[in-house]
Amino acid sequence: MCVTEDANTTILLLQYFQIIPFGWRLGLAIFEKYSVTDSYLPRQVDFGEVFIPPNLDVPKPRVLPEFKRLAHGLRSSNISVLDAKTFYIPNLHYDGAGPDAYFWVGNGTEPNIMGIKVPNEVGSLEPLRGYQGEDIEIQLPGSLTVYDIDWLSVWCVEYRHNFGHVFIPKDLDVPPALGQTKITTTTTPRPVYANCREIIPDKLQVKWELQGEYIQIELFGRIAEDQYMAFGLSGANGRAQMSQSDVVVAFYDTNARVFRAEDYFISDLSQCDGQHGACPDNRIGGRNDVIVLSGDRKNNVTSIRYKRLIQTNEPIYDFAIPLDREVSVIAAIGPLNSLMEANAHSHTGNDHTIDDVRINFSARNDHSCKNSLYSFKDESGPKPWPARKIDNETVFTARIGPTGGKRGYTPLTGIPSWGIAWYLNDQLIPELTVQRGKTYEFFVEGGDDPAQPARYHPFYITDSPEGGIGQMTGLELSKQKAYAGVEFDKDGNPIPTAFGRYCEWTHRTIDQSAQIETFEEYMKTLILDCLDGEPGYLNWTVPMDAPDLLYYQCFTHRNLGWKINVVDASASAALQLTLTTVIVYTISAVFSLFVTQNIFSLSVIA
Numbered sequence: 001m002c003v004t005e006d007a008n009t010t011i012l013l014l015q016y017f018q019i020i021p022f023g024w025r026l027g028l029a030i031f032e033k034y035s036v037t038d039s040y041l042p043r044q045v046d047f048g049e050v051f052i053p054p055n056l057d058v059p060k061p062r063v064l065p066e067f068k069r070l071a072h073g074l075r076s077s078n079i080s081v082l083d084a085k086t087f088y089i090p091n092l093h094y095d096g097a098g099p100d101a102y103f104w105v106g107n108g109t110e111p112n113i114m115g116i117k118v119p120n121e122v123g124s125l126e127p128l129r130g131y132q133g134e135d136i137e138i139q140l141p142g143s144l145t146v147y148d149i150d151w152l153s154v155w156c157v158e159y160r161h162n163f164g165h166v167f168i169p170k171d172l173d174v175p176p177a178l179g180q181t182k183i184t185t186t187t188t189p190r191p192v193y194a195n196c197r198e199i200i201p202d203k204l205q206v207k208w209e210l211q212g213e214y215i216q217i218e219l220f221g222r223i224a225e226d227q228y229m230a231f232g233l234s235g236a237n238g239r240a241q242m243s244q245s246d247v248v249v250a251f252y253d254t255n256a257r258v259f260r261a262e263d264y265f266i267s268d269l270s271q272c273d274g275q276h277g278a279c280p281d282n283r284i285g286g287r288n289d290v291i292v293l294s295g296d297r298k299n300n301v302t303s304i305r306y307k308r309l310i311q312t313n314e315p316i317y318d319f320a321i322p323l324d325r326e327v328s329v330i331a332a333i334g335p336l337n338s339l340m341e342a343n344a345h346s347h348t349g350n351d352h353t354i355d356d357v358r359i360n361f362s363a364r365n366d367h368s369c370k371n372s373l374y375s376f377k378d379e380s381g382p383k384p385w386p387a388r389k390i391d392n393e394t395v396f397t398a399r400i401g402p403t404g405g406k407r408g409y410t411p412l413t414g415i416p417s418w419g420i421a422w423y424l425n426d427q428l429i430p431e432l433t434v435q436r437g438k439t440y441e442f443f444v445e446g447g448d449d450p451a452q453p454a455r456y457h458p459f460y461i462t463d464s465p466e467g468g469i470g471q472m473t474g475l476e477l478s479k480q481k482a483y484a485g486v487e488f489d490k491d492g493n494p495i496p497t498a499f500g501r502y503c504e505w506t507h508r509t510i511d512q513s514a515q516i517e518t519f520e521e522y523m524k525t526l527i528l529d530c531l532d533g534e535p536g537y538l539n540w541t542v543p544m545d546a547p548d549l550l551y552y553q554c555f556t557h558r559n560l561g562w563k564i565n566v567v568d569a570s571a572s573a574a575l576q577l578t579l580t581t582v583i584v585y586t587i588s589a590v591f592s593l594f595v596t597q598n599i600f601s602l603s604v605i606a
Contacts, residue, residue: 259295
């Protein structure tokens with residue numbers, strides 16, 4: 001007979017092999033002895049017994065540290081060993097960008113190539129997908145147990161790279177693996193929100209609800225796949241101010257194929273340079289306090305649901321969300337750069353908040369969204385302006401100006417812009433042609449005050465299509481070469497040399513690029529605004545060994561410039577000679593035809 005869990009009834013024992021019968025767990029804590037007897041025999045027969053020590057430490061799940069954070073955003077909460085074959089990994093984050101990554105176990109002082117693949121939470125041995133705060137359970141394959149291994153890691157087989165690991169102690173005493181710990185991964189159904197505001201008309205809606213210490217927010221954006229949507233608290237209550245604001249930037253990472261939401265602090269209206277600008281908190285000494293819950297994209301609408309603490313205990317870069325009053329909020333839509341970060345956008349009037357929008361986040365039934373964003377048809381963009389080219393100039397002015405919206409920088413280059421670009425000789429990112437061995441002069445008016453990063457754009461020439469050498473260190477710095485406008489200190493750090501007063505072509509009213517067919521007409525809507533001071537000066541003699549393609553760029557920010565085609569003087573002279581020959585030949589042919597026709601006419605008259 002067997003005492004059940006309520007300790008008041010008995011059941012008849014069946015046949016068991018290496019298994020503790022159900023109901024015996026409780027007894028370990030309250031009894032001193034177990035025995036197996038047959039009470040139906042004339043005399044009670046004891047088939048065996050075991051005495052339980054008073055301080056017995058029974059096998060139980062053990063808690064390990066979290067994954068060591070080494071690469072690809074891998075992190076988790078503390079990992080548990082549930083039994084001899086099962087790991088429980090809560091709050092798992094991984095960007096999914098590793099081309100050949102798996103859960104990986106083995107022996108030794110650190111993860112190595114002599115490991116074994118572990119199936120994922122659904123038993124698959126496909127490369128790992130991305131995870132965004134999920135709780136999963138994985139089991140060791142075959143007869144392998146936790147007593148046979150020294151570590152669990154996420155490992156890229158193709159590149160032999162350890163993304164992060166946790167060590168397995170040798171003194172584990174966990175239950176045997178009998179299938180009793182298998183759990184079902186929980187999924188949170190999409191909530192029905194009582195609150196919804198359309199922050200940017202026809203483009204961005206915000207839904208929210210309070211959940212204890214957290215606020216849960218879902219953004220719906222009618223955006224392109226390479227764009228972000230941002231929402232948060234204004235930098236000044238009572239008006240829409242991007243500068244000094246605390247926002248969440250949400251987007252679909254096309255490289256990692258995951259939805260992301262990042263905590264940002266916008267100190268200046270400029271691209272992040274590692275200290276100032278529109279920067280992720282974790283890039284400027286803070287942390288990402290946003291947890292992604294789900295994401296979806298269909299019918300050209302991206303929706304991302306996330307949560308964050310109402311009070312994050314990060315006083316510099318995060319604002320507490322007030323629940324006792326209305327607060328001014330801001331929102332924006334813009335392009336992502338190659339780092340999958342938000343580029344400061346061009347503020348065309350329909351991609352960010354202009355008016356003071358206020359929300360009481362503790363309100364109920366604040367629902368003013370009238371139409372679903374899924375009901376809108378996709379807009380076709382305007383026709384891009386033709387590329388500008390300068391071939392025979394040796395003196396250039398370099399100023400800052402707007403990117404021309406959907407007609408300008410991005411369609412010309414295929415690269416996201418952040419609202420401003422170089423204007424050389426008052427043309428938007430013209431493609432230059434220069435000759436090896438020839439000298440060129442640049443009068444630079446991109447700003448000379450590093451304390452104003454949004455207006456500090458030293459000019460330089462490089463082989464990098466992105467620029468921004470001032471942001472780079474180490475390996476990244478070594479990947480590009482500066483040909484002019486940069487010197488290096490004794491530690492190898494780049495220092496700009498071509499900078500001067502700030503001159504910018506600004507809009508007289510609002511950006512009208514979408515309505516204006518030609519760049520020449522667009523320039524009539526701009527006005528040149530210059531601060532006091534003198535231009536910077538760059539004198540550049542093109543090296544004889546310069547590659548065929550270079551770029552003029554901004555020292556402090558990426559993606560402001562464009563191409564410089566480098567040719568030999570002989571090639572240029574040959575081209576000029578060819579053109580001259582063609583012209584002379586054409587004139588001669590026309591003259592000969594004219595003479596012939598006139599002689600023929602005179603002959604007929606005679």
